[in-house]
Amino acid sequence: MPNEDASSPIPTDNPVVVEVTRGDMVESRHRAAYAVCDGEGRVILSGGDYQRPVYARSALKPIQAIALVETGAAEAFDLSDAEIALACASHSGEPRHVETVAAWLARLGLSESDLECGPQLPPHAGSAADLLRAGRAPNQLHNNCSGKHAGFLSLAKHLGVETKGYIRLEHPVQQRVLGILESMTGLDLSDAAKGFDGCGIPVIGVPLGNLALAMARFADPYDQPEARQAAVRRIAQAMAAEPFMVAGSGRFCTEVMQATSGRALVKTGAEGVYCGALPTEGLGIALKVDDGATRAAENLMARLLDRLGILDEATLARLRARLEAPLFNRAGREVGVVRRAAENPF
Amino acid sequence: MPNEDASSPIPTDNPVVVEVTRGDMVESRHRAAYAVCDGEGRVILSGGDYQRPVYARSALKPIQAIALVETGAAEAFDLSDAEIALACASHSGEPRHVETVAAWLARLGLSESDLECGPQLPPHAGSAADLLRAGRAPNQLHNNCSGKHAGFLSLAKHLGVETKGYIRLEHPVQQRVLGILESMTGLDLSDAAKGFDGCGIPVIGVPLGNLALAMARFADPYDQPEARQAAVRRIAQAMAAEPFMVAGSGRFCTEVMQATSGRALVKTGAEGVYCGALPTEGLGIALKVDDGATRAAENLMARLLDRLGILDEATLARLRARLEAPLFNRAGREVGVVRRAAENPF
Numbered sequence: 001m002p003n004e005d006a007s008s009p010i011p012t013d014n015p016v017v018v019e020v021t022r023g024d025m026v027e028s029r030h031r032a033a034y035a036v037c038d039g040e041g042r043v044i045l046s047g048g049d050y051q052r053p054v055y056a057r058s059a060l061k062p063i064q065a066i067a068l069v070e071t072g073a074a075e076a077f078d079l080s081d082a083e084i085a086l087a088c089a090s091h092s093g094e095p096r097h098v099e100t101v102a103a104w105l106a107r108l109g110l111s112e113s114d115l116e117c118g119p120q121l122p123p124h125a126g127s128a129a130d131l132l133r134a135g136r137a138p139n140q141l142h143n144n145c146s147g148k149h150a151g152f153l154s155l156a157k158h159l160g161v162e163t164k165g166y167i168r169l170e171h172p173v174q175q176r177v178l179g180i181l182e183s184m185t186g187l188d189l190s191d192a193a194k195g196f197d198g199c200g201i202p203v204i205g206v207p208l209g210n211l212a213l214a215m216a217r218f219a220d221p222y223d224q225p226e227a228r229q230a231a232v233r234r235i236a237q238a239m240a241a242e243p244f245m246v247a248g249s250g251r252f253c254t255e256v257m258q259a260t261s262g263r264a265l266v267k268t269g270a271e272g273v274y275c276g277a278l279p280t281e282g283l284g285i286a287l288k289v290d291d292g293a294t295r296a297a298e299n300l301m302a303r304l305l306d307r308l309g310i311l312d313e314a315t316l317a318r319l320r321a322r323l324e325a326p327l328f329n330r331a332g333r334e335v336g337v338v339r340r341a342a343e344n345p346f
Numbered sequence: 347m348p349n350e351d352a353s354s355p356i357p358t359d360n361p362v363v364v365e366v367t368r369g370d371m372v373e374s375r376h377r378a379a380y381a382v383c384d385g386e387g388r389v390i391l392s393g394g395d396y397q398r399p400v401y402a403r404s405a406l407k408p409i410q411a412i413a414l415v416e417t418g419a420a421e422a423f424d425l426s427d428a429e430i431a432l433a434c435a436s437h438s439g440e441p442r443h444v445e446t447v448a449a450w451l452a453r454l455g456l457s458e459s460d461l462e463c464g465p466q467l468p469p470h471a472g473s474a475a476d477l478l479r480a481g482r483a484p485n486q487l488h489n490n491c492s493g494k495h496a497g498f499l500s501l502a503k504h505l506g507v508e509t510k511g512y513i514r515l516e517h518p519v520q521q522r523v524l525g526i527l528e529s530m531t532g533l534d535l536s537d538a539a540k541g542f543d544g545c546g547i548p549v550i551g552v553p554l555g556n557l558a559l560a561m562a563r564f565a566d567p568y569d570q571p572e573a574r575q576a577a578v579r580r581i582a583q584a585m586a587a588e589p590f591m592v593a594g595s596g597r598f599c600t601e602v603m604q605a606t607s608g609r610a611l612v613k614t615g616a617e618g619v620y621c622g623a624l625p626t627e628g629l630g631i632a633l634k635v636d637d638g639a640t641r642a643a644e645n646l647m648a649r650l651l652d653r654l655g656i657l658d659e660a661t662l663a664r665l666r667a668r669l670e671a672p673l674f675n676r677a678g679r680e681v682g683v684v685r686r687a688a689e690n691p692f
Contacts, residue, residue, distance in 0.1 A: 013359065119676065290374065335541060
């Protein structure tokens with residue numbers, strides 16, 4: 001469990017970290033908690049109440065994917081980098097995402113109807129419009145979580161268990177995933193708060209600091225069992241090799257992994273969560289915006305990466321628009337910016 | 347200017363008023379400031395820093411529409427209730443909205459290309475899908491502000507000035523609108539913060555309490571000049587008569603005005619603003635969610651209406667899902683709720 005930073009007591013109110021301006025004025029403000037941890041649970045940098053449990057939502061996908069690789073399922077089904085990256089993805093439903101998941105399921109002898117994530121219009125606006133223009137309806141393959149679900153189905157097949165119901169907490173697939181989450185966060189989660197994610201799988205409340213610890217162990221699994229070390233390195237390598245598959249066109253996750261050449265592996269989650277792993281530094285990052293806003297989570301993650309010295313000059317040049325993100329109106333005029341709040345120290 | 351409530355000093359941090367649960371836990375929290383005022387500027391109910399300036403965004407549309415009616419433009423062009431309601435609208439771009447604005451512009455001898463709001467895919471998902479399925483592209487008529495802009499064009503025509511550039515602060519149309527805003531809020535706004543709205547018109551920073559005062563004067567314009575009184579009553583009557591035109595299918599504004607039969611006239615704005623006028627009570631409401639979330643603004647407005655005794659049993663039955671709004675995942679399972687924060691007194 002991450003150590004407390006003795007010099008700064010945990011505040012009840014999380015600090016305002018991001019502000020959104022319009023013209024002469026700050027229009028909106030976002031609060032967040034964040035923690036950067038090393039592999040021994042030392043908190044290197046923090047703000048707000050990082051001991052409060054949060055649902056990591058989709059930001060947990062790289063940790064969840066460990067089960068797929070560690071059990072040998074990925075090897076047994078000869079999964080590619082693109083497929084493993086999709087298992088860690090909240091993809092935008094662009095054709096390459098959808099086609100890759102469909103081909104993967106076919107190789108398992110399964111199809112779209114075996115997914116239990118529900119249908120979703122592609123998050124990528126152009127792909128959604130193309131689908132509708134073609135007179136087609138969105139299906140479960142377009143769901144941003146379809147790659148993660150294909151991973152769960154692969155694991156069920158490999159374990160030799162019934163695939164149906166693989167999203168239920170008591171199913172062997174979710175139990176395996178839960179066990180890995182407990183070991184990576186260093187927590188017994190049997191009494192943790194629970195709920196259901198947008199795609200139907202369980203979500204488990206984990207203190208933000210322990211999420212950062214899990215990400216630090218993902219960044220550098222030096223003290224993990226050998227199979228875990230190999231699995232984590234395989235996943236990290238796949239995310240770095242196929243950043244488009246983890247998110248999509250114009251998406252922050254994809255852009256950061258491309259710009260840093262995998263020196264920062266980052267993953268977004270719903271309701272303003274972001275996790276990151278810095279393999280070279282052996283550090284893990286976890287943040288949660290109080291109100292759930294993605295625009296604030298992205299801005300804070302960009303600034304944390306900058307603060308941690310991950311962004312060299314060339315990378316900074318590519319990510320500058322993420323540190324101070326301009327807002328445009330429908331006529332294309334720049335009307336404001338998403339940026340560091342005046343109150344925030346970095 | 348609204349009086350301060352001497353018994354409760356203005357806090358710097360706005361209170362947490364809305365929480366979003368998932369399963370066993372609160373997942374996200376929203377802070378807001380709010381003020382309920384009578385026509386003499388007495389603050390009846392408030393929370394947070396209601397003296398901080400905010401951009402009212404589209405929540406100001408009913409006030410902006412006063413210029414259209416007060417000058418005689420609405421009468422000269424024989425505007426219907428539906429058209430006046432559209433001048434106050436952030437409509438969903440459903441066919442009836444779009445067709446009504448198109449016919450109105452045609453009567454002015456103008457067309458879609460005279461609008462300066464920019465194109466927008468209809469906010470109503472079904473209408474957007476139908477448009478794309480038909481192989482058509484969204485245009486400026488689909489912009490949720492096209493009715494307000496048709497109102498501005500009507501005013502320009504009636505004033506006998508150039509229509510081009512009607513969105514610019516120095517244009518006679520915007521100057522007329524600004525003058526009305528100053529008189530309704532009781533403020534000299536020449537030094538107020540300014541910026542541009544999503545649809546290109548100026549936005550002006552106004553303390554939330556003064557917005558509530560403007561809405562109280564809109565609710566009951568008893569002390570206003572005769573032409574203003576008549577204009578406000580005409581607009582209020584049009585909004586009550588055509589609530590669909592003010593927003594659209596399944597929208598909170600439409601639902602509230604339908605359920606209360608116009609006893610509460612409410613109007614949403616971007617970045618978590620909501621304004622309301624209670625004609626029978628002579629009260630005005632203004633609220634702004636710090637982080638800009640619409641889900642929180644709607645929930646707080648519903649609860650303020652309930653707290654103010656506007657919702658009788660039949661109305662409550664229709665709006666209950668707005669006071670505790672269930673959240674569903676893509677598979678249709680109820681996974682959480684948007685509700686009163688534990689910290690909030692009502």
